[in-house]
Amino acid sequence: MxxxxxxxxxxxxxxxxxxxxxxxxxxxxxxxxxxxxxxxxxxxxxxxGRVGTRTAAGWVRVHGCVVGPAGGVGREREGVARWMTEHADQVLSSLGRDRLPSLTTLHEAVH
Known part of the structure; x- marks a missing residue:
């Protein structure tokens, strides 16, 4: 179910x-x-009031703000998470959120 x-x-x-x-x-x-x-x-x-999982629309924005600048990090998710932490202000403003996604959430988004 x-x-x-x-x-x-x-x-x-x-x-x-x-x-x-x-x-x-x-x-x-x-x-x-x-x-x-x-x-x-x-x-x-x-x-x-949210009963389902997150929508993919939020991750389209994560993709757009992270993939280009973090491209040098490669496909290593931990590296992307480190890059996001180092550039938190830029990432958070791109996401329109108040906190970064967890490494687990990043793994799920990439998967």
Missing amino acids: TRSVVVRRLLALDEAGTLQTVHVRIAAQMAGVNVRTMWRWLAVAKES
Whole structure:
């Protein structure tokens, strides 16, 4: 099952006042993620209203601001992350965000 489907169902149970730990455990197993991940997804959905994953549109901007200048770094993701940290002001203004993406997020975006 996809993240959005599972999280929407858990939110419905939570709104009805019937959400239990067993529901989260089953949903995590069905989604193929850790139970803590499922609780985190649910917390993010409650807090922000976002039930799915990030859209690719944000990563198009990461691509545009990083690939050209960081091209000398090569394909090494850790190198790109280092470059982004060293040039944080430039990258953050290009992204329109207040913090840099984590290395894990960078790995997922490249993948």
